[in-house]
Amino acid sequence: DVKVTQSSRYLVKRTGEKVFLECVQDMDHENMFWYRQDPGLGLRLIYFSYDVKMKEKGDIPEGYSVSREKKERFSLILESASTNQTSMYLCASSFDRGYEQYFGPGTRLTVT
């Protein structure tokens, strides 16, 4: 079975802190994705990567950056956390150009 793991299930940070969210997949997938999920807004794509060291902006990249130094790991970085970044963050990976994405359990981030 494909396994996508995220470093934390719950995280509380203060405004202005730098935040790292880590995602690891064990299926040698080329593609990895970061989404945020908010009530009433569904899942929105922040960034994605289709290869090591490659990254592409999604629909809402502002305030975020990403890093993909190894194929299995995709990190989401909040350079200076703000309260409007309080959300559920979901990581996903896929083998075939974005078809059938496999999701991690999510990290619920609260910024106070």
Next chain:
Amino acid sequence: GESVGLHLPTLSVQEGDNSIINCAYSNSASDYFIWYKQESGKGPQFIIDIRSNMDKRQGQRVTVLLNKTVKHLSLQIAATQPGDSAVYFCAEIHPYGGATNKLIFGTGTLLAVQP
């Protein structure tokens, strides 16, 4: 519990009944569709997919129907069980070009199964 189910349309069904969850998609050029299930506290889980050259696809207890004329997708769950209670999302693939396609998610429907 997680708040993903807030503000969502809700379908309430009796255990053992069939459920039909509907989804309208936006792009007539989308060529692939997926249904995901998200249980409380978990990430979305793949249920079934369908390509645009098909009208119907069946899985175990689930059937997806695609009507391209009206850009409508439905998920039918037979003999609904309490374990089916979750938020269900449809997603469409836009032919994005480049190395990776882009999934566009609907906002979801909360399925509540009454015992």
